[in-house]
Amino acid sequence: MRENNCANSTTKNKTRRESCLIITDSGFETEDYRVDFIDVTTDIVPQALSKLRDSRAVRINFANFKDGRGFTLARLFRLEGFKGVLRAKGDLLPDQYSMLRRSGFDELEIADMVVERHSKAAWLAGINWHSHHYQKRLGSSLIREP
Amino acid sequence: MESEIGKLYSYSGFDSEFIKERTRQFREQVNRRIKGFLTEEEFTPLRLLNGLYLQTHSYMLRVAIPYGVLNSEQLTQLAFIADQWDKGYGHFTTRQNIQFNWPNLVDIPEILDSLAGVGMHAVQTSGNTIRNITSDPFAGAAVDEIENPLPYAELLRQWSTDHQEFQFLPRKFKIAITGSLNDRAATRFHDIGLRIMLKNGQLGFEVSVGGGLGRTPVIGTVIREFLPKEDFLPYVESVISVWNLLGRRDNKYKARIKITLRELGSKEFQALVEKRFDEIRNTFNGADSKTLEDIKLQFSSVQLIEMPLGNYQNRHKENQGFRNWVKNNVTEHKITGYTIVTVSLKTHGNTPGDATSEQMRMVANLAKQYSYDELRISKEQNIVLPHVHRSALFDLYSMLLKAGLASANVGLISDIVACPGLDYCKLATARSIPLAKELGVRFRDLDLEQKIGILKIKISGCINACGHHHLGHIGILGLERAGKESYQVVLGGEESTETSNIGKNLGPGFSKTEIVPVIEKLVNIYLALRLDDAETFLETYKRVGITPFSKEIYQEFPRRKKNA
Ligand code: HEM
Ligand code: SF4
Numbered sequence: 276m277r278e279n280n281c282a283n284s285t286t287k288n289k290t291r292r293e294s295c296l297i298i299t300d301s302g303f304e305t306e307d308y309r310v311d312f313i314d315v316t317t318d319i320v321p322q323a324l325s326k327l328r329d330s331r332a333v334r335i336n337f338a339n340f341k342d343g344r345g346f347t348l349a350r351l352f353r354l355e356g357f358k359g360v361l362r363a364k365g366d367l368l369p370d371q372y373s374m375l376r377r378s379g380f381d382e383l384e385i386a387d388m389v390v391e392r393h394s395k396a397a398w399l400a401g402i403n404w405h406s407h408h409y410q411k412r413l414g415s416s417l418i419r420e421p
Numbered sequence: 422m423e424s425e426i427g428k429l430y431s432y433s434g435f436d437s438e439f440i441k442e443r444t445r446q447f448r449e450q451v452n453r454r455i456k457g458f459l460t461e462e463e464f465t466p467l468r469l470l471n472g473l474y475l476q477t478h479s480y481m482l483r484v485a486i487p488y489g490v491l492n493s494e495q496l497t498q499l500a501f502i503a504d505q506w507d508k509g510y511g512h513f514t515t516r517q518n519i520q521f522n523w524p525n526l527v528d529i530p531e532i533l534d535s536l537a538g539v540g541m542h543a544v545q546t547s548g549n550t551i552r553n554i555t556s557d558p559f560a561g562a563a564v565d566e567i568e569n570p571l572p573y574a575e576l577l578r579q580w581s582t583d584h585q586e587f588q589f590l591p592r593k594f595k596i597a598i599t600g601s602l603n604d605r606a607a608t609r610f611h612d613i614g615l616r617i618m619l620k621n622g623q624l625g626f627e628v629s630v631g632g633g634l635g636r637t638p639v640i641g642t643v644i645r646e647f648l649p650k651e652d653f654l655p656y657v658e659s660v661i662s663v664w665n666l667l668g669r670r671d672n673k674y675k676a677r678i679k680i681t682l683r684e685l686g687s688k689e690f691q692a693l694v695e696k697r698f699d700e701i702r703n704t705f706n707g708a709d710s711k712t713l714e715d716i717k718l719q720f721s722s723v724q725l726i727e728m729p730l731g732n733y734q735n736r737h738k739e740n741q742g743f744r745n746w747v748k749n750n751v752t753e754h755k756i757t758g759y760t761i762v763t764v765s766l767k768t769h770g771n772t773p774g775d776a777t778s779e780q781m782r783m784v785a786n787l788a789k790q791y792s793y794d795e796l797r798i799s800k801e802q803n804i805v806l807p808h809v810h811r812s813a814l815f816d817l818y819s820m821l822l823k824a825g826l827a828s829a830n831v832g833l834i835s836d837i838v839a840c841p842g843l844d845y846c847k848l849a850t851a852r853s854i855p856l857a858k859e860l861g862v863r864f865r866d867l868d869l870e871q872k873i874g875i876l877k878i879k880i881s882g883c884i885n886a887c888g889h890h891h892l893g894h895i896g897i898l899g900l901e902r903a904g905k906e907s908y909q910v911v912l913g914g915e916e917s918t919e920t921s922n923i924g925k926n927l928g929p930g931f932s933k934t935e936i937v938p939v940i941e942k943l944v945n946i947y948l949a950l951r952l953d954d955a956e957t958f959l960e961t962y963k964r965v966g967i968t969p970f971s972k973e974i975y976q977e978f979p980r981r982k983k984n985a
Contacts, residue, residue, distance in 0.1 A: 296939070311663070320666075321666065326916055340463065340589070341466065341549075341589050341670075342465075342589065342670065343549075343586070343588065343589030343590055343591075344665060344670075345665050346585060346586040346589070346665075346749075347586045347662050347665045347666055348666070350662075350738035351700070352587055352927075354700060354701065354704065362874075368459075368463055370446070370450070370467060371588075371589075371767075373569060373585070374586075375585075378585045384457060392458060393453070393458050393459070394453070394456075394458050395761040397453060397458060401450065408437070408583075409579045409580060409582050409583060409584075410580065410583075410584055410585060414508070
């Protein structure tokens with residue numbers, strides 16, 4: 276495993292090279308493949324996002340954990356037919372991982388310092404994101420089964 | 422003859438599992454906070470999503486009473502919680518919730534467990550998310566009902582619970598739904614107001630958006646005159662989806678949907694919603710309509726049995742107190758022989774909305790005995806027994822009398838709505854509870870209440886308007902001026918949809934010692950002006966306008982030029 280750096284880190288502190296972890300349903304990964312992500316921020320208008328529909332990989336950067344726009348953007352983007360890898364990036368909470376997955380994200384990129392601070396156990400608890408899910412029962416989601 | 426009415430929704434296995442899991446998660450979150458894994462800033466929205474506030478003296482837990490409906494077991498459990506972990510009482514709010522003002526943080530998970538035991542929770546009673554859905558306290562019983570709104574309210578509850586997109590909205594979001602012509606849910610003062618309509622024999626909804634109170638009171642704008650009922654959920658989702666992306670996140674005072682609507686223009690907003698609706702409508706595969714049908718079935722039916730009137734007429738003739746109580750607190754039911762009883766929590770001199778554990782247990786038992794085990798909490802902070810047969814009214818009245826809960830004052834001047842104010846709330850600028858108590862006692866002593874007739878007083882302890890002061894026939898807003906409490910008076914607010922009005926400011930405010938005499942004077946001005954006994958305060962006000970009131974008031978209570 277090699278350490279990668281959070282090149283497009285949302286933190287303003289550009290001098291520090293942070294290392295990041297990728298959180299997926301199978302646990303923690305460091306970046307061991309290279310897809311070129313197209314980066315967007317959560318203030319993007321849906322029409323602009325939809326132009327990226329045929330890309331391979333898109334990364335939506337959250338301003339902070341209270342920034343709920345990313346969830347709706349992901350849902351709309353999947354609705355537009357985006358089939359590629361959709362990654363969230365930002366200092367989100369372990370409790371938000373299930374919301375990300377249910378909204379249409381595949382994974383979360385987050386500074387490993389933040390991962391550690393929340394404890395790995397807390398992140399792993401969030402991975403069970405399908406159970407107890409009202410919206411799926413009501414047929415309103417576009418969740419892709421893993 | 423027997424007539425069926427819809428009864429309570431009973432929790433499915435799925436609901437119970439969800440609540441259990443949610444409580445387990447919250448226990449973990451509290452642990453993570455205690456261990457320092459979560460910062461206070463991170464923990465705050467998580468605890469708010471579970472109804473936990475930090476107030477002046479301690480934490481406050483706000484428990485959801487979904488669309489204001491309870492059974493007696495649930496109310497009994499709330500009484501148990503009040504005894505076990507609070508000071509023996511709870512506070513019913515204008516949003517059909519109950520608040521416990523004195524719990525300890527460490528006890529919260531246990532309280533949540535005991536709520537879960539009776540199918541209750543505190544999920545999404547605060548925070549920037551879709552809040553408890555409010556509805557008509559007379560739903561399923563009202564004479565003027567087109568259709569019972571409660572199954573739709575339950576569908577909304579399920580759909581909004583833990584909704585993946587909508588847990589971190591720009592600001593709180595409140596939805597109200599009614600199925601009657603007479604709007605008892607103040608739908609036009611909610612972020613989304615839904616009114617069931619019939620059009621050419623088809624059932625649907627009128628949808629209004631952007632109503633609200635707070636520092637910028639606004640009457641909601643209708644953006645869809647008629648929405649077919651099948652489109653109910655996708656349309657609501659579209660509204661929130663559009664706002665979630667556009668709502669201001671830079672300034673919390675500009676974040677509510679009413680401001681988005683104002684900044685964007687309601688036409689533009691409406692167009693965006695319709696476009697979003699076109700996009701997402703097809704992703705609802707009909708499971709929502711099926712769930713709705715299931716919910717309708719799960720609101721298991723009860724049979725209301727036809728019975729003779731018994732001693733009702735005699736008692737009514739003989740007993741003046743009973744007669745008054747029937748006149749003010751009892752409403753016609755859609756099924757002949759039955760009535761809707763409002764139990765007033767506004768005994769003169771009491772804190773509006775407070776109920777002791779003993780009172781809760783008492784009313785729970787009465788509901789079991791006389792109202793098919795069903796109760797409602799109204800936005801006027803009273804308890805409603807929705808299905809009581811007329812023959813049982815006198816017995817019920819006698820029991821309430823013994824418990825000190827038979828005040829015959831529903832809709833009258835002492836049926837005051839008030840927020841917690843400075844006594845509990847850390848945002849408050851003035852006290853509201855002591856004022857409500859004082860007014861109640863004053864008008865009891867004057868013995869004028871029955872003569873005055875319908876007159877709604879609503880009091881908020883700050884500009885956030887939790888006490889609905891903008892909607893009072895007389896509204897009182899407590900502010901702070903130069904370190905002293907100062908009360909502003911507004912007149913003429915009302916919340917029925919046909920004629921929704923936001924109260925008008927009477928003029929400069931009054932001191933703590935002046936405010937009760939000022940209200941008394943306002944009432945006397947009205948009594949002198951009214952055409953006859955039947956003309957209510959609001960009708961007189963509408964006929965003569967605000968000037969006759971303000972002129973006389975400021976003659977008697979002149980304001981000094983500086984620092985009134
Ligand atoms: C004690 C803790 C409470 C706090 C900190 C609190 C805070 C607030 C705030 C900040 C607003 C303004 C929101 C805005 O305009 O964006 C508000 C509105 C409101 N609150 Fe409270 N509140 C509390 C208790 C209550 C209680 C006890 C009730 C019911 C009696 C209540 C019902 C409402 C209602 C009906 C509104 C106005 C409707 C609207 O959202 O526009 N709140 N509250
Ligand atoms: S109106 Fe103000 S004082 Fe009253 S509860 Fe709301 S925030 Fe507190």
